[in-house]
Amino acid sequence: NAGVTQTPKFRILKIGQSMTLQCTQDMNHNYMYWYRQDPGMGLKLIYYSVGAGITDKGEVPNGYNVSRSTTEDFPLRLELAAPSQTSVYFCASSYSQGVDSPLHFGNGTRLTVT
Amino acid sequence: GENVGLHLPTLSVQEGDNSIINCAYSNSASDYFIWYKQESGKGPQFIIDIRSNMDKRQGQRVTVLLNKTVKHLSLQIAATQPGDSAVYFCAENSGDSGYSTLTFGKGTMLLVSP
Numbered sequence: 001n002a003g004v005t006q007t008p009k010f011r012i013l014k015i016g017q018s019m020t021l022q023c024t025q026d027m028n029h030n031y032m033y034w035y036r037q038d039p040g041m042g043l044k045l046i047y048y049s050v051g052a053g054i055t056d057k058g059e060v061p062n063g064y065n066v067s068r069s070t071t072e073d074f075p076l077r078l079e080l081a082a083p084s085q086t087s088v089y090f091c092a093s094s095y096s097q098g099v100d101s102p103l104h105f106g107n108g109t110r111l112t113v114t
Numbered sequence: 115g116e117n118v119g120l121h122l123p124t125l126s127v128q129e130g131d132n133s134i135i136n137c138a139y140s141n142s143a144s145d146y147f148i149w150y151k152q153e154s155g156k157g158p159q160f161i162i163d164i165r166s167n168m169d170k171r172q173g174q175r176v177t178v179l180l181n182k183t184v185k186h187l188s189l190q191i192a193a194t195q196p197g198d199s200a201v202y203f204c205a206e207n208s209g210d211s212g213y214s215t216l217t218f219g220k221g222t223m224l225l226v227s228p
Contacts, residue, residue, distance in 0.1 A: 004157070033214075036138070040122055042203065042218035058214060090157050100146070105157030 001026050006091050006106035010070045013081040020056075021076040021109050023091030030076040031094045033103070036087040043090065049074055050097065078094065081113045122201060124223045131192040135222045137204035142185060144206040144217075149178060149189045152201045152221070161189070161202075191224075199226045 007022045012016045025032065035043040045058030049068040065077040065087055072095075078085060089109045095101045127133050139147070140143035145166040164171045164178045164187075171178050177190040187204050203221035 040220055042205075042220050044218075045214060045216075048214055056214070064117075092157070100163065102160040105159070107155065107157050 004091055004093055004104050004106035005107050006063065006089075008109060009107070010026050010110045011112070013078075013111065015081060015083065015103075015113060017075070017081050018079050019081065019111075021089055021091075021111070023074045023076065023106060024092075025074075025093040025104070027093060027095070028071060029093035029095050029104070030071065031097055032068065033092045033094075034064070034074070034076045035090045036060065037090060037094065037108075045075065046076065046089075058093065078111075082100050083113050085111065086113045087111060118134050122223045124142055124225060126225045126227065127194050128197060129194060129226055129228050131194050133194045133198070133224055133226075134206065135189045135191075136203045137187040137189075137219050137222075139185050139187060139206045139219070140217070141206060141208040142182075144208040146207040147178070147180060147187050148205045148207075148216075149176075149187075150205065150218075151198075152203070156198070158203070160214075193225065194226050196226045196228055199224055 017086050033048040034046040037043050044060045047066040049055045052071050055066050090105050090114045092103045092105045094103050115141050148163045149161040152158045162173045162176050162178050164180050169180050175192045179188045193212050199222040201223050202221045206214050
């Protein structure tokens with residue numbers, strides 16, 4: 001099993017550009033999450049999904065959109081990139097909603113917006 | 115990622131020493147706590163968890179202590195090895211909506227010298 005795979009690893013965007021961060025998992029997990037991690041800060045939840053076709057906002061959803069058309073894939077879309085979106089983005093998945101079902105993280109996408 | 119360590123408190127130890135990493139949590143209603151390890155350029159990895167009805171839990175070379183009176187959590191790593199060098203952070207669950215209500219701490223960087 002590859003686990004959670006994120007692409008690309010690095011990206012530089014100009015202000016106003018758009019891009020999609022890809023996330024796929026091969027563990028047949030229903031629950032998937034997008035987090036951002038800023039220097040010296042804890043992970044913040046952007047969006048999450050409890051299954052195909054269902055998504056919900058997390059703590060910091062503004063400026064982002066998600067979709068969940070399959071169990072495996074959970075892409076994160078930035079429509080109009082802003083410098084405040086410079087961050088490291090992590091996708092994660094879990095078997096169940098209960099926190100005693102461990103979160104499996106990808107290795108992140110480092111995004112710089114200039 | 116590499117920037118995760120910026121602005122973080124740092125604990126430097128010698129190989130073979132025991133390490134203690136501390137975490138103060140904010141919500142007295144939190145009932146579940148998790149410790150994660152994050153190596154440079156990688157996503158967080160689950161280390162150990164503890165429920166609020168316990169005050170101590172042991173794993174392989176790691177022990178988590180929970181003091182609810184002062185809202186403090188600690189992670190003890192026995193016989194620290196260079197491979198333990200990473201950022202460690204705690205997370206607390208204060209709701210009943212699974213990972214959507216998980217709050218992550220900022221982390222501590224552990225540096226182990228041979």
